[in-house]
Amino acid sequence: MAPGALGMFVQELGQLGIYKRTQGRLTRQFTCLAVWVGFALAAWRMYSTVTWGFADDWFPNLAISIANVLRYTVPTVLLVAGVWFGFRLVNYPPFADFLIAVEAEMNKVTWPSRTEMVRSAIVVIVIMFGLTIVIFVYDGVLRFILRLLNIVD
Secondary structure, three states: OOHHHHHHHHHHHOOOOOOOOOOOHHHHHHHHHHHHHHHHHHHHHHHHHOOOOOOOOOOHHHHHHHHHHHHHHHHHHHHHHHHHHHHHHOOOHHHHHHHHHHHHHHHHOOOOOHHHHHHHHHHHHHHHHHHHHHHHHHHHHHHHHHHHOOOOO
């Protein structure tokens, strides 16, 4: 990232608008949802596992109340910041243009029909079982030869 690009990105985090609102909507929505899920899992993990370490012998009640405030506040702030970051990330012009291009390319893909996909899956499964049997036979023959020559016990 160029030095000016970081400043542009930080400036973009404070914007409210949606960049190219009608283009690449599905890709941008799913990307934003994935970022939100990541931050939600991080906040939940922080809430459930982090002990804030306030074991003060002089003021035990104060230490417990500070730990409880931090236990709820820090994950909530992380979650809110993550929601805002995810929303702004998919509206950051270079990244949004990339996601728009991804969706345009995905629309060009020719997807197989259900019957074609089932046939292809069956071929792959049969070949995998066949290769497994071939490797099993090779392993048995090689083991027999190596034991015959007293190389392996």
